[in-house]
Amino acid sequence: MRLILIGAPGVGKGTQAKKISLKFNIPHISTGDILRSEISSNSELGKKAEEYVNSGKLVPDELITGMIKEEFKKDKFKAGFLMDGFPRTLEQAEKFSELLKELNLNLDKVINITVDENEIVRRLTDRVVCRDCNKVFKLSDFAKDQPLKCDCGGELYKRKDDSEEVIKKRFEVYKKQTQPLVEYYKNLGLLENIDGLGTENEIFERILARL
Ligand code: AMP
Numbered sequence: 001m002r003l004i005l006i007g008a009p010g011v012g013k014g015t016q017a018k019k020i021s022l023k024f025n026i027p028h029i030s031t032g033d034i035l036r037s038e039i040s041s042n043s044e045l046g047k048k049a050e051e052y053v054n055s056g057k058l059v060p061d062e063l064i065t066g067m068i069k070e071e072f073k074k075d076k077f078k079a080g081f082l083m084d085g086f087p088r089t090l091e092q093a094e095k096f097s098e099l100l101k102e103l104n105l106n107l108d109k110v111i112n113i114t115v116d117e118n119e120i121v122r123r124l125t126d127r128v129v130c131r132d133c134n135k136v137f138k139l140s141d142f143a144k145d146q147p148l149k150c151d152c153g154g155e156l157y158k159r160k161d162d163s164e165e166v167i168k169k170r171f172e173v174y175k176k177q178t179q180p181l182v183e184y185y186k187n188l189g190l191l192e193n194i195d196g197l198g199t200e201n202e203i204f205e206r207i208l209a210r211l
Contacts, residue, residue, distance in 0.1 A: 001024045001026055001080045001082075001108055001211070002026075002080055002081055002100075002105060002106065002107050002108050003020065003026075003080075003081070003082045003083070003107070003108060003109055003110070003111060003211075004082075004083045004086075004087070004107065004109075004110045004111070004185070005017055005020075005082065005083065005084045005085075005110075005111050005113065006110060006111070006112050006113075006178065006181055006182070006185075007112055007113035007114065007115070007196065008114075008115070008117070008120055008171065008174045008178075009120065009124065009167070009170045009171065009174060010115070010120040010121075010123045010124040010127070010167075011113040011114065011115045011120060011196045012113060012115070012123075012196050012200070012203060013084050013085065013113060014030060014032075014033075014084060014134065014136055015136055015200055016111075016113065016200075016203060016204060016207060017030065017082055017084040018135070019200070019204050020082055020204075020207065021082050023208070024080065024082075025080075026079070026080035026081055026082055027076050027077060027080075027081050027082070028081075028082045028084060029068075029071060029081060029082070029083050029084065029086065030084040030085050030134070031064060031067065031068070031083075031084075031085045031086040031088075032053075032084075032085045033134050034067065034071075035049045035053055035059060036053070036159075039053060045063065045067065048063060049063065053160075053161060054160045054161060054166075055161075055166065055169065056161050056166040056167070056168075056169035056170040056173060057169070057173060058088055058089065058173055058177060061089055061091045061092055061095070064086065064088070064092060065091075065092060065095045065096075065099075068086060068096065068099070069099060072099060072103065078103075078105070083096075087181060088177065088178050088181075089177045089178065089181075090180050090181065090184060093181050093184055093185075107188075107190055108190075108211075109190055109191075109192055109210065109211060110181075110185040110188075110190045110191050110192065111192050111194055111207055111210070112182055112185075112191055112192065112193050112194065113194050113196040113203070114193060114194070114195060114196055115195075115196035115197055116197070117171065119197065120171075121164070121167055123138075124162050124167050125162065125164060125167070126138050126139050126140050127139070127158070127159070127162055128148060128156040128157060128158055129156065129157060129158075129159055130150035130152060130154040130155070130156055131154050131155045131156070131157055132150065132152055132153070132154030132155075133150060133152045133154055135150055135151070135152070137150070137156055139158075192207075192210040194206050194207055194210065
């Protein structure tokens with residue numbers, strides 16, 4: 001199974017990506033997770049990407065496509081993959097189509113999760129993430145004196161780009177640079193639109209029904 005998940009920030013791509021990758025036993029590639037890990041280890045790529053990520057702008061295409069090309073040298077992607085947060089621009093989508101062609105691989109589906117904008121802002125301002133396994137939680141599910149810990153024991157933290165100001169910026173960027181991908185993949189006959197309102201499992205079932 002070769003899949004791409006697209007959708008505005010906060011629609012639940014990461015959560016669904018983990019479930020899909022477990023169900024089909026395919027590697028999950030989140031370019032956001034890779035970049036955050038590069039930033040926290042202060043690597044060369046991390047240093048170049050930090051300012052963009054923290055301010056909600058997109059990291060330049062050539063850095064991202066270089067990173068993906070490196071990832072795809074690993075054999076594990078031949079059997080299948082799930083892309084989460086990539087591609088994010090038309091240029092990335094075109095470069096990715098070229099790379100897949102070179103590798104003789106076809107995409108099966110592009111899942112576009114859709115949620116109303118007000119709901120997304122509410123979700124993102126309430127979001128905390130595990131530093132160790134990247135699992136997402138709702139801050140409002142924790143009592144005031146309860147420690148912010150994941151089931152894996154990792155510390156939960158608020159992403160720097162989940163502040164109201166940066167969320168607005170990420171939305172603008174999404175509309176301008178990422179939304180055109182919906183048309184691109186629709187024209188290729190690969191697009192499946194999924195309503196992202198509901199419980200995690202309801203949304204997961206909707207996705208499974210289209211695969
Ligand atoms: P995400 O975790 O997918 O919300 O990504 C967080 C941030 O990482 C984005 O706001 C961008 O700054 C950067 N980023 C992640 N994926 C990409 C991509 N495919 N192209 C450019 N920037 C990206």
